[in-house]
Amino acid sequence: MTKKEINKEIKFTKEQIINCNKFNTIEKDILEALLEDKEYSLDEAKKIIEDFNKKEVK
Template sequence: MAKNEINQELRFTKEQIINSSKFNRIEKDILKALLENKEYSLDEAKKIIDDFNKKEVK
């Protein structure tokens, strides 16, 4: 395995992330609304959820 392959994060489609058991129902609803139709790493998806939760309610 090449060194670049080891450092590369696994990426998933929006559909794969939403169907993952890594997220609860509320997190999946947030991701359904915010993710675009491209690939994300799990860390990116978690960051999107965290950023959403930190927003101030108006």
């Protein structure tokens, strides 16, 4: 099993993701606003940030 496969399987709570050092302050603010109270993998959290950044400003 590769390191990437292991990271996909591990899930974290919203609080754990927001408090980890893998995201910068702006990304943490985005996650704070968008994540629900359930568990996410780091890849899922990164995808949420990417999707948010691709949205058009109205």
